[in-house]
Amino acid sequence: MIIKPLHEPEWLCLIPRFQGEHAEKQHFENLVKGYEGELKFAGLLEEISDDWLILYDLRLEYRRTIFQIDALLISPKSLHLFEVKNFESDFYIDSGKWFTINGKEIRDPVLQLNRCEFLLRQLLHEYGFNIPIKGNVVFINPTFTLYQAPLDLPIILPTQLDRLVQQLNRSAKKPGIRDINLAEKLAGAHLKRSPYDHLPEYNDSELKKGIYCAACSSFSISLKSDQITIICGKCGKEEAADSAVIRTLKEFQLLFPEEKVTTNRVYYWCGEIFSKKTVRRVLGRNFVLKGGGGSAHYVDLRADLSNTGMRGK
Ligand SMILES: [Zn+2]
Structure with a gap:
């Protein structure tokens, strides 16, 4: 058992x-x-x-x-x-x-x-x-x-x-x-x-920014004309902005647990592929905005769940 x-x-x-x-x-x-x-x-x-x-x-x-x-x-x-x-x-x-x-x-x-x-x-x-x-x-x-x-x-x-x-x-x-x-x-x-x-030594500048393909891990990602779907230049897999941003953000939080999630940070971390407006919209839909002005950042209400082994395999 x-x-x-x-x-x-x-x-x-x-x-x-x-x-x-x-x-x-x-x-x-x-x-x-x-x-x-x-x-x-x-x-x-x-x-x-x-x-x-x-x-x-x-x-x-x-x-x-x-x-x-x-x-x-x-x-x-x-x-x-x-x-x-x-x-x-x-x-x-x-x-x-x-x-x-x-x-x-x-x-x-x-x-x-x-x-x-x-x-x-x-x-x-x-x-x-x-x-x-x-x-x-x-x-x-x-x-x-x-x-x-x-x-x-x-x-x-x-x-x-x-x-x-x-x-x-x-x-x-x-x-x-x-x-x-x-x-x-x-x-x-x-x-x-x-x-x-379990993570090796790294700093921000050593890591490859941008979104990689969920299917083949290639970074050859481009934005389709609808501005909210990405497509992989290698295998053709498409993914909605929401899913791609959230997935990429999870890695960011894993790498930099102390850092606050802001629109700007996520915008750059995603390789500037989506507009700031799209990033803000995705974050707004999936996270709660805390603070205002310069200290505004997003908090994941489900963050507690992500560490309890509830993730699927
Ligand atoms: Zn691919």
Whole structure:
């Protein structure tokens, strides 16, 4: 039973803006790869017994230290903690350190797991739960190979994934009220992501302004003669001004959560494609205008909803 599902990260919609020569492109590509790995693992866990209580992508805090859990499975007998890695191709371990096959040292994923396990144990202790935790790093990518791995490492290799599913099915046990309480308590303790956590360094001038096509992400957008419909020069997809402005504005708010939404700001952020009059009309229809004169700005009444995971996938 899934208690906390895996949601599409909000920053996914920002990716077209960082394409090209952006210095952080690699960083973003790694984030996407990580998310794809988590999705794949969630797909695999669809095959396990419904008795397991599953929480994905938990961000918890213990005494001001934030830690993140990719997947947590709860049963009356034990907790299974999974750190999911979507590493591709060959790696090796030498004197306890992890390297790519080209000899570049990487962060030890088992250390990361241990830290997470330690913090979770402390937190559970504080909650009054004393339940064994089994942690594992899961390598989900079928191309991953690890040389010179000690036998006792808490890792699950791609060739062992089927066995993991079988083993979880064998050890499944109906959850009790106490287990459900724990799952709900942890889900309730989940910290919302601040946009900064997962976003690379950027400033306004580095980001591509304008509206990109909702279908193919191309920035070759032009305004049709009706002045309220845009059309993509690459794939021909049309979109109404309202939808395009709101969609683009959401990204702006994600990137600059502190900034006030004003007609001018949105006008420039949309690449000056719509007239200020159109921008004002769209904002007026979808937002509430607060303040007057120089401090006038728009407030989204549904802003609270957008962060609660109610967005569709
Ligand atoms: Zn297009």
